[in-house]
Amino acid sequence: xxxxxxxxxAALLPAQDETRNPATSPADIEAGAKTFRSxxxxxxxxxxxGGRGPALNTGRFYRATTDAELLRVISDGVEGTEMPGLFYSxxxxxxxxxxxxxLNARPAAKGNAAAGAKLFTELGCGGCHRIRGEGGRxxxxxxxxxxxxxxxxxxxxxxxxxxxxxxxxxxxxYTDASGSRREGFLMNEDTYTAQxxxxxxxxxxxVKSAVRDYRVEKTSKMPSIKxxxxxxxxxxxxxxxxxxxxxxxxx
Amino acid sequence: xxxxxxxxxxLPLAGQVTYPRLLNASAEPGQWMTxxxxxxxxxxxxxxxVNRANVAGLKVRWVYQMPTTHMVxxxxxxxxxxxxxxxxxxxxxAVDAATGKQYWKYRRKMPPKVNVCCGQVNRGVAALGxxxxxxxxxxxxxxxxxxxGDVLWDVEVADYKAGYSVTVAPLIVKDMVITGIAGGEYGIxxxxxxxxxxxxxRRWRFWVxxxxxxxxxxxxSGDSWKTGxxxxxxxxxxxxxxxxxxxxxxxxxxxxxxxxxxxxxxxTDSAVAxxxxxxxxxxxxxxxxxxxxxxxxxxxxxxVDDTWEGKPRKLVYWAHRCGFYYxxxxxxxxxxxxxxxxxxxxAKGLDASGRPIRLPNIDPSPEGTYIWxxxxxxxxxxxPSYSPVTRRFYLSVWxxxxxxxxxxxxxxxxxxxxxxxxxxxxxxxxxxxAIRALDPKTGDxxxxxxxxxxxxxxxxxxxxxxxxxxxxxxxxxxxxAESGKELWRQNCGGIIRTxxxxxxxxxxxxxxxxxxxxxxxxxxx
Numbered sequence: 001x002x003x004x005x006x007x008x009x010a011a012l013l014p015a016q017d018e019t020r021n022p023a024t025s026p027a028d029i030e031a032g033a034k035t036f037r038s039x040x041x042x043x044x045x046x047x048x049x050g051g052r053g054p055a056l057n058t059g060r061f062y063r064a065t066t067d068a069e070l071l072r073v074i075s076d077g078v079e080g081t082e083m084p085g086l087f088y089s090x091x092x093x094x095x096x097x098x099x100x101x102x103l104n105a106r107p108a109a110k111g112n113a114a115a116g117a118k119l120f121t122e123l124g125c126g127g128c129h130r131i132r133g134e135g136g137r138x139x140x141x142x143x144x145x146x147x148x149x150x151x152x153x154x155x156x157x158x159x160x161x162x163x164x165x166x167x168x169x170x171x172x173x174y175t176d177a178s179g180s181r182r183e184g185f186l187m188n189e190d191t192y193t194a195q196x197x198x199x200x201x202x203x204x205x206x207v208k209s210a211v212r213d214y215r216v217e218k219t220s221k222m223p224s225i226k227x228x229x230x231x232x233x234x235x236x237x238x239x240x241x242x243x244x245x246x247x248x249x250x251x
Numbered sequence: 252x253x254x255x256x257x258x259x260x261x262l263p264l265a266g267q268v269t270y271p272r273l274l275n276a277s278a279e280p281g282q283w284m285t286x287x288x289x290x291x292x293x294x295x296x297x298x299x300x301v302n303r304a305n306v307a308g309l310k311v312r313w314v315y316q317m318p319t320t321h322m323v324x325x326x327x328x329x330x331x332x333x334x335x336x337x338x339x340x341x342x343x344x345a346v347d348a349a350t351g352k353q354y355w356k357y358r359r360k361m362p363p364k365v366n367v368c369c370g371q372v373n374r375g376v377a378a379l380g381x382x383x384x385x386x387x388x389x390x391x392x393x394x395x396x397x398x399x400g401d402v403l404w405d406v407e408v409a410d411y412k413a414g415y416s417v418t419v420a421p422l423i424v425k426d427m428v429i430t431g432i433a434g435g436e437y438g439i440x441x442x443x444x445x446x447x448x449x450x451x452x453r454r455w456r457f458w459v460x461x462x463x464x465x466x467x468x469x470x471x472s473g474d475s476w477k478t479g480x481x482x483x484x485x486x487x488x489x490x491x492x493x494x495x496x497x498x499x500x501x502x503x504x505x506x507x508x509x510x511x512x513x514x515x516x517x518x519t520d521s522a523v524a525x526x527x528x529x530x531x532x533x534x535x536x537x538x539x540x541x542x543x544x545x546x547x548x549x550x551x552x553x554x555v556d557d558t559w560e561g562k563p564r565k566l567v568y569w570a571h572r573c574g575f576y577y578x579x580x581x582x583x584x585x586x587x588x589x590x591x592x593x594x595x596x597x598a599k600g601l602d603a604s605g606r607p608i609r610l611p612n613i614d615p616s617p618e619g620t621y622i623w624x625x626x627x628x629x630x631x632x633x634x635p636s637y638s639p640v641t642r643r644f645y646l647s648v649w650x651x652x653x654x655x656x657x658x659x660x661x662x663x664x665x666x667x668x669x670x671x672x673x674x675x676x677x678x679x680x681x682x683x684x685a686i687r688a689l690d691p692k693t694g695d696x697x698x699x700x701x702x703x704x705x706x707x708x709x710x711x712x713x714x715x716x717x718x719x720x721x722x723x724x725x726x727x728x729x730x731x732a733e734s735g736k737e738l739w740r741q742n743c744g745g746i747i748r749t750x751x752x753x754x755x756x757x758x759x760x761x762x763x764x765x766x767x768x769x770x771x772x773x774x775x776x
Contacts, residue, residue, distance in 0.1 A: 035658075038617065038619075038656055038658065038671070039656075039672055039674075042674070084675070086672060087368075087436075087667070087669065087672040088667060088669075088672060089666040089667040091663075091666065167679075189703060190703050190704065190722075190724035190726070191701070191702050191703040191704070191722065191724060191726070192726075192740075218679065
């Protein structure tokens with residue numbers, strides 16, 4: 001009984017995330033845009049269209065729904081990702097939140113998504129990339145890639161995979177004790193060891209002092225589709241990738 | 252009469268840290284009674300039970316886990332079998348130094364909102380008599396009973412709502428508790444304070460930024476001196492012969508735009524030497540006049556008496572965040588030597604007075620300026636070490652750069668006053684770290700132990716000819732002090748953001764450091 005009344009009391013308390021953004025004037029949005037362009041745009045694109053970081057102009061965010069959550073994510077960063085915290089007082093961060101809320105544009109893909117899906121299979125992309133549990137695991141899981149990445153970034157990724165390679169996909173190469181050449185994707189590295197996913201999908205710790213010719217290459221293992229597909233087909237593939245979104249979520 | 256006699260008898264018993272004991276700390280290597288182990292700032296242990304021949308057998312003795320999600324930056328003290336350390340934000344714990352079992356814990360309640368740039372951290376406590384002293388994130392100084400943890404006095408050092416906080420470990424000088432202040436990212440006006448250890452009454456305050464009419468105030472344009480920063484958040488050293496407290500000062504505010512504070516901005520980014528009884532400035536040396544990169548002089552001053560150009564001289568060794576290693580005269584503050592100890596791209600060199608000769612286009616810009624070292628510097632607050640055995644200077648080094656950006660910001664009390672944010676870590680170019688040994692008389696590098704990542708841990712040298720250090724990768728390691736060769740390492744499983752110490756428990760040498768949110772101790776089985 002006592003527990004029940006406590007629960008009821010908790011239900012009546014205002015949720016913390018009802019905190020209102022105090023900086024929503026046009027001047028705030030303009031100031032937020034300035035901060036965004038100098039600090040966020042290198043990863044999230046000049047107008048929030050995304051790049052190495054997720055697109056922020058879709059009205060939907062991975063880590064936040066409310067303004068208060070956005071404030072927290074921008075201020076504190078996201079642990080385990082490349083997203084750093086923004087070293088500013090809340091008044092400046094609220095302006096960035098307002099700017100993000102003002103963005104809501106997402107151009108439609110030009111290509112044909114169904115044709116792109118067929119091409120994805122024909123080119124064997126599924127050997128390394130997984131979509132909803134189907135496919136390989138050496139490359140990034142693409143199940144929701146259309147939500148996270150802009151069309152421009154998707155296009156760049158398939159045409160010029162080396163343009164922007166996340167650390168997690170840097171390639172570790174070395175010669176093991178038996179003299180065999182080995183390689184895998186970098187999951188973690190310290191002074192003495194590296195943790196990799198090798199090309200046979202084994203989790204391996206490499207002890208640097210026990211191998212020869214250890215090196216980390218910041219290039220992508222993914223082949224470009226240039227020469228394998230026409231420009232129109234590339235657009236079809238972009239359209240297909242852009243259509244990959246959380247189930248039940250419309251564009 | 253009988254009571255008085257009893258008092259006289261009980262005074263020097265165990266647990267009583269007296270000023271003479273602090274003065275002669277080197278005579279008691281089994282204790283660790285001040286932040287740096289001695290007033291000289293050496294972070295050196297004269298214990299040699301653990302040495303190059305046997306360090307490979309070092310094993311965990313005990314671990315104390317702190318129930319905290321804040322970063323742990325504490326350096327423990329060990330006095331007569333009891334270890335005292337802070338637990339963030341501003342708690343204090345006393346444990347048995349032999350077992351790690353807790354005697355008491357002082358829990359400080361924090362207000363809901365405190366203003367700290369870089370986490371609710373604390374770097375340690377000070378001890379005198381039967382008292383332990385801690386500075387708090389809400390900018391108080393608290394005296395605790397060393398036997399019970401009860402509060403004896405609690406004084407406000409400054410207004411935390413205006414961006415002031417205390418994260419530094421205090422330093423005992425005579426019967427005074429010396430504490431610095433943090434808040435260089437909040438437009439504070441920095442100072443160094445001395446408090447009566449018995450009553451908590453303030454004896455003196457040295458303003459890092461001189462007020463109107465005082466010498467140095469003319470190095471600040473307009474009213475900028477009022478909000479000019481100049482914090483004092485890392486423990487300094489003390490020269491008893493000259494009665495001089497030597498302390499490093501922090502960055503001018505706002506950090507990355509100097510247009511509103513034209514001039515040299517004295518005494519920010521400086522070594523200041525103060526009369527211990529009055530707090531009056533005896534000399535200063537400013538490493539970076541008009542700093543626009545956030546290169547605080549928050550390093551522990553290393554005080555060494557040695558020959559210089561054939562004559563005995565009192566010296567200060569100082570590896571500064573800006574990437575240069577300096578030797579200063581401790582009597583006058585005169586610049587004697589300066590040399591880069593890490594990659595730097597901002598200065599052509601230093602002139603005869605030690606003032607940097609800046610290269611063009613090094614200031615932060617709206618589009619971003621790439622400069623080595625990065626905003627966290629080529630070294631930072633974590634302690635260096637000096638070994639009288641090898642006569643080497645040891646330190647943790649960062650090889651890295653940042654993109655420095657310039658922006659505008661108005662001062663509002665209690666809010667960050669920094670005028671932009673640099674891109675600190677470049678995802679594709681994270682840089683690397685190292686432990687380096689320097690010849691302190693020339694600044695030349697003797698050896699390097701390279702690290703994949705940039706360490707936030709200080710170093711300890713010992714009479715066993717070892718240098719202990721730690722890394723962001725969670726490793727605590729021992730190196731040969733002469734060659735830099737690794738002799739032992741242990742994965743502690745959490746980032747090490749603090750300094751090692753060494754002491755004796757039950758006749759055995761123990762080495763201790765905080766890693767992750769735990770205190771780890773090691774000895775030979």
